[in-house]
Amino acid sequence: MGVATxxxxxxxxxxxxxxxxxxxxxPVYTPEDLKGIGFDYKNDLGDPGEFPFTRSLHPxxxxxxxxxxxxxxxxxxxxxxxxxxxxxxxxxxxxxxxxFDLPTQMGYDSDNPMAEGEVGRVGMAVDSxxxxxxxxxxxxxxxxxxxxxxxxxxxVMLAMYQAMxxxxxxxxxxxxxxxxxxxxxxxxxxxxxxxxxEPAVRLIGDTIEYxxxxxPRCNPVSVAGYHIRESGCTPAQEIxxxxxxxxxxxxxxxxxxxxxxxxxxxxxxNLNVYxxxxxxxxxxxxxxxxxxxxxxxxxxxxxRKALFLRxxxxxxxxxxxxxxxxxxxxxxxxxxxxxxxxxxQTTALCSFDEAYTIPTERAAxxxxxxxxxxxxEIGLRDTVxxxxxxxxxxxxxxxxxxxxxxxxxxxxxxxxMVEAVSSGYVQKEVARQAFEYxxxxxxxxxxxxxxxxxxxxxxxxxxxxxxxxxWARKQIxxxxxxxxxxxxxxxxxxxxxxxxxxxxxxxxxxxxVDCCKCYTxxxxxxxxxxxxxxEYVEPSIF
Amino acid sequence: xxxxxIRVLLGKPGLDGHDRGAKVIAHALKExxxxxxYTGLHQTVPSIVNQAIQxxxxxxxxxxxxxxxxxxxxxxxxxxxxxxxxDKLVVVGGVIxxxxxxxxxxxxxxxxxxxGTHFDEIIQVIIGKAAS
Numbered sequence: 001m002g003v004a005t006x007x008x009x010x011x012x013x014x015x016x017x018x019x020x021x022x023x024x025x026x027p028v029y030t031p032e033d034l035k036g037i038g039f040d041y042k043n044d045l046g047d048p049g050e051f052p053f054t055r056s057l058h059p060x061x062x063x064x065x066x067x068x069x070x071x072x073x074x075x076x077x078x079x080x081x082x083x084x085x086x087x088x089x090x091x092x093x094x095x096x097x098x099x100f101d102l103p104t105q106m107g108y109d110s111d112n113p114m115a116e117g118e119v120g121r122v123g124m125a126v127d128s129x130x131x132x133x134x135x136x137x138x139x140x141x142x143x144x145x146x147x148x149x150x151x152x153x154x155x156v157m158l159a160m161y162q163a164m165x166x167x168x169x170x171x172x173x174x175x176x177x178x179x180x181x182x183x184x185x186x187x188x189x190x191x192x193x194x195x196x197x198e199p200a201v202r203l204i205g206d207t208i209e210y211x212x213x214x215x216p217r218c219n220p221v222s223v224a225g226y227h228i229r230e231s232g233c234t235p236a237q238e239i240x241x242x243x244x245x246x247x248x249x250x251x252x253x254x255x256x257x258x259x260x261x262x263x264x265x266x267x268x269x270n271l272n273v274y275x276x277x278x279x280x281x282x283x284x285x286x287x288x289x290x291x292x293x294x295x296x297x298x299x300x301x302x303x304r305k306a307l308f309l310r311x312x313x314x315x316x317x318x319x320x321x322x323x324x325x326x327x328x329x330x331x332x333x334x335x336x337x338x339x340x341x342x343x344x345q346t347t348a349l350c351s352f353d354e355a356y357t358i359p360t361e362r363a364a365x366x367x368x369x370x371x372x373x374x375x376x377e378i379g380l381r382d383t384v385x386x387x388x389x390x391x392x393x394x395x396x397x398x399x400x401x402x403x404x405x406x407x408x409x410x411x412x413x414x415x416x417m418v419e420a421v422s423s424g425y426v427q428k429e430v431a432r433q434a435f436e437y438x439x440x441x442x443x444x445x446x447x448x449x450x451x452x453x454x455x456x457x458x459x460x461x462x463x464x465x466x467x468x469x470x471w472a473r474k475q476i477x478x479x480x481x482x483x484x485x486x487x488x489x490x491x492x493x494x495x496x497x498x499x500x501x502x503x504x505x506x507x508x509x510x511x512x513v514d515c516c517k518c519y520t521x522x523x524x525x526x527x528x529x530x531x532x533x534x535e536y537v538e539p540s541i542f
Numbered sequence: 543x544x545x546x547x548i549r550v551l552l553g554k555p556g557l558d559g560h561d562r563g564a565k566v567i568a569h570a571l572k573e574x575x576x577x578x579x580y581t582g583l584h585q586t587v588p589s590i591v592n593q594a595i596q597x598x599x600x601x602x603x604x605x606x607x608x609x610x611x612x613x614x615x616x617x618x619x620x621x622x623x624x625x626x627x628x629d630k631l632v633v634v635g636g637v638i639x640x641x642x643x644x645x646x647x648x649x650x651x652x653x654x655x656x657x658g659t660h661f662d663e664i665i666q667v668i669i670g671k672a673a674s
Contacts, residue, residue, distance in 0.1 A: 102557035102608060106584070114586070117610040118557055191559015191583045231562045322637075322657060355657070356639055357609055434562050435569035442660050451658060459640060467609060538582045542568055 003275040003319075005446055019279045020437075021236035023399050029391035037398045044289075044398065048384045052289040054397065056343045057308045061384025062375065066094075067339075068346040069371050070147055070312060071364050074099030074124035076471040077478075078134035081124040085139060087361065093368055096139070097147040097312075097348055099123030099358070100157075105192040107153045107526025110475045119472035122358055123149075126157075127479045127523070129516045132164040141165050145176035147222065147312070152194040154181035155203045156525050159512035162215065167517075178219040178268055181207055184245045187421050187536065188430060189227035194526065197422050199533035203508070205252035210509035212253075212263050221249055222311065224270040228426075230318045232434025235272075235279050236400060239287045240407035241426065242269055243294065244417035250299065260299035261306055269311030273335040273342075274319030281387060282396040283404075284313060284342035290401055313344035320355045324450035325462050328352035329366065336370050340380040341387055347371060353462055360465045424539030431541060479521070486519040494518040495528055502532040548672050549599040553581045553590040555606065555614050563635060563657060564605035570661040576668070587617045591625060599630065600672045606636040612645060619649045631672050635659065 004025070007016040017025040026033075046052055049059030058064055071088055073096065074081045085096055100123040103115035109127050110119045119125045124135060136146075148157045158179045165175040183200040186193045193200065204221060211220040225242030233241065246267055250260050271287070273280055291309040295301040316335040320328045329352045339347045349367040351359035359367070374380045387393045411420045420426045440446045447453050498511040515525050550571055552564050561583060568578045579597050581590060594602050602622075606614060615634055622628045633653035634646065646654050653667040 106557045108557075114557065117613045118608065121609055122558075186559065189562075191554075191561055192557075193559070230560075232566075356637060431562075431565040431569065435566045438566050439570075439661075442662075461640075464639065540580075540582075541565075542572070542578060542580050 003446060004279070005440065019235075019276055021234045021279060021283075021400065021403050023279070023396065023403060025278070025392075025396070029395055031391060033391050033395045037395055039394055039398070044394070045388060051304065051307065052292045053308065054285045054289040055385035055388055057288070057310065057345060059384075061343060062340075062381035063384065066375055066381065067344055067371070068095040068145075069093050069368060070095035070097040070346055070348045071351075071367055072097045072099050072149065072348055073364065074101075075122075075358055075465070076120040076124065076468065077475050078124055078126065078131040080120075080471070082135050082137055082139075084361065084364075085135070088364065088368065089139070089144065091365055091368055092372060095145050095147065095346065098135075098149060100148075100150050101125045102192070104522055105150055105152065107156075107194050107522060107530070109521050109523030110472065110479050112523060119475050121467050125471070125475045126160075127475070127521045128482055128519050129160055129163050129167070130478070130482055130519060132160050133167060136164055136168075141168065141170050142174040145178065145217075148177055148179040151180050151183050151186045151190075151192055152200065153522060153526050154179035155207050155509060156512055156516070156522055158207055158211075158215075158218065158220065159509060160516040163513055163516035172214060173216055175215070176217040176219075177215075178222050179207065180224055180270065181221045182224045182245060182270075184248060184417060184421050185224045185227050185241070187538075188241070188426050189231035190224075193536045195529055195533040196536045197418060199529070200536070201248060201252055201418065202505070203529075204249050205256065206507045206509050208249065208253045208263055208266070209256060209258065209507055211266060212258065214509075219266045219268045219310075221246075221266075222268045222270045223249070226270045226272045226315055228430060229272040229274075230315075231430045232437060233430045234433060235275060235283045236403040237407050237429075237433075238272060239283055239290070239404045240411065241417065242271065243287075243291060243404075244408055244411055246291075247294075247298070248417050254299070260295065261301045261303055264295055264299070264301055265303065265306035265308065267310075269309060270315075271311060271313050272315055272318075273313055273338045274316035274331075277334065277338050277341075278393065278396055279400070280338045281342050281393060282400040284344070285393075285397045286401040286404060288343075289397075290404060310345050312346040312348055313339040313342055314346075314348040315350050317350045317354060320350055320352070321448060321451050322355040323459060324456060325352055325355060325460060327450050328355065329370075332367060333370050333374075336374055337380075340374050343385060353464055356462070357465050360463060362463070422539065424541045427539065428541045482519060483521075491515075491518045491520045491524075495520055495524055498525065499528045499532060502529060548576045548601060548668065549579070549597065550576050550601040550603055550668070551579050551581065551590070551594050551597055551599040552603045552605065553585055553593070554583050555585050555587055555590055555604055555618070556608055556610055557584060558606070558608040559583050560607045561605065563607070567603065567605070567635065567661075567664065571665065571668070574661070574665045587614065587621055590618065591621050591627075594630060595625065595627065601631045601633065601668055604632070604634045604636075606634060606638075609637065611636065611638055612642060615646055615649055615651055619651070631668065633664070633668065635664070
């Protein structure tokens with residue numbers, strides 16, 4: 001599927017296959033290969049549900065539990081998003097994955113000049129608790145979990161989620177939220193950063209510490225190798241960077257006197273599925289194994305469940321093409337198959353129209369149906385880890401493990417992940433890979449159907465999601481109304497307490513919950529941190 | 543050949559942080575012999591115009607993935623005229639639906655490069671138009 005390099009002879013026979021991670025694939029694998037890598041069932045795989053979890057986190061895989069489906073959803077105002085949430089749930093979606101608009105992600109209120117043209121465009125606009133009360137209305141928060149795809153102000157959103165749930169009468173101990181909350185990867189890939197590295201990582205430490213104490217069912221961080229892969233790194237680098245980023249957050253919390261054993265079970269990961277099928281399957285199996293092994297070695301974690309690499313394996317945005325967009329339906333099905341063969345615990349899929357814009361209702365439902373066909377129709381739930389024991393898959397899994405480890409060592413040599421992000425080392429490497437890859441596509445060295453092979457010359461027109469400027473007007477009006485009608489004295493008091501806590505390097509989470517309950521705005525809370533922490537300056541890489 | 547190198551400012555206006563495309567193009571233009579200044583993320587139109595003046599560039603390239611390309615380009619073109627530097631070549635790349643191309647052309651945007659456009663095409667347009 002166009003992501004490995006295929007060197008062919010004049011008769012179109014394939015002479016050499018080189019995966020993106022730099023591993024060569026042989027035409028035939030035999031028991032000799034397993035001997036060659038010293039394959040040992042117990043050490044390398046273990047039974048499903050047993051250390052090192054290469055095969056699966058659960059003994060019976062999808063037999064005992066279907067995967068959670070969590071399409072990335074949100075647009076316009078909280079009203080539109082609430083309707084779409086309920087629609088997806090009514091069609092069988094089992095988790096939520098909230099898309100916020102860019103002003104919200106960047107800590108700007110909808111009436112900020114920086115927000116112009118962006119309110120409700122790529123996700124839902126959220127200015128205050130009022131908006132969460134609308135977005136999550138009539139959703140059973142003790143039964144359905146919500147991923148909150150937000151990073152720089154993830155602490156604010158986790159606090160707001162708690163405040164909203166309590167307002168609806170739920171106990172904070174029964175709600176399950178997973179804020180993405182991975183700022184280092186934003187600095188490498190997705191760009192929605194606000195604060196400098198050190199306080200930004202500390203805020204993540206605050207959310208983890210707070211979750212340990214107060215939110216037992218919340219997963220405070222979802223480490224997203226996904227976006228680094230989207231930015232151009234190889235599958236092996238995706239895992240190595242994600243694990244190193246996770247270690248950076250663990251270190252922050254361990255330094256506060258907690259044992260890794262007591263909280264790493266709450267970490268989750270967000271990893272990408274586009275690319276070569278075999279390389280991805282091997283990547284996920286190797287990732288589960290390495291995470292468990294390294295947690296044991298580095299942090300002496302022993303509890304079985306604390307060693308689980310849990311997460312969402314899905315997306316595949318960079319694999320989707322603007323040309324011949326209906327091909328993306330087919331690609332999506334293969335990406336979902338990749339996730340299922342890899343034992344994904346949760347999944348989501350970029351919809352076929354997302355090379356253009358956020359998905360229409362029809363496209364989003366089609367992604368959901370793709371999962372349902374896989375799991376309910378063609379037998380992916382029948383048996384756990386069906387590829388286990390394959391001469392090829394086991395050899396490749398072991399080679400991926402070595403490759404991931406090698407990439408981790410490269411970063412540790414330059415001072416570790418925090419240093420490698422601060423200096424721009426990782427950003428430079430990722431941009432270089434993206435350029436080299438694009439060049440190979442343009443030269444036809446890697447194939448992309450409809451882009452550099454089997455082209456049709458004309459772009460097919462598809463129905464697209466349309467942005468409605470009325471949403472911004474409505475959102476701003478409601479924000480003004482909120483500021484007029486809330487108890488402004490209480491709001492100011494809560495913000496002052498937040499500022500004091502931030503300056504004294506106290507855990508800011510309880511103060512954020514208070515601020516949310518007083519209907520202070522995302523922009524007001526984010527600005528407190530801007531004043532205290534300052535803003536991140538990107539290292540120059542050109 | 544003592545010909546002056548074409549200077550390009552690559553800008554990421556707005557709040558969107560997806561800059562894989564901008565960085566890939568920066569590499570490609572540099573490899574084609576141009577001088578490239580990258581603004582970094584989260585820029586406003588005035589800050590891009592100011593940098594274009596300060597860096598004395600021939601070309602302003604915008605990378606926009608969020609869907610806000612029409613209002614952003616409109617604002618940029620107005621501001622260039624205000625500052626009397628409408629002679630600079632403006633090109634834009636990113637997630638740009640075909641239906642928006644005529645509107646961008648009508649504003650005076652000199653090159654429109656949706657994701658996946660070949661480097662050669664981008665380089666030729668820039669060399670052809672920046673030189674004239």
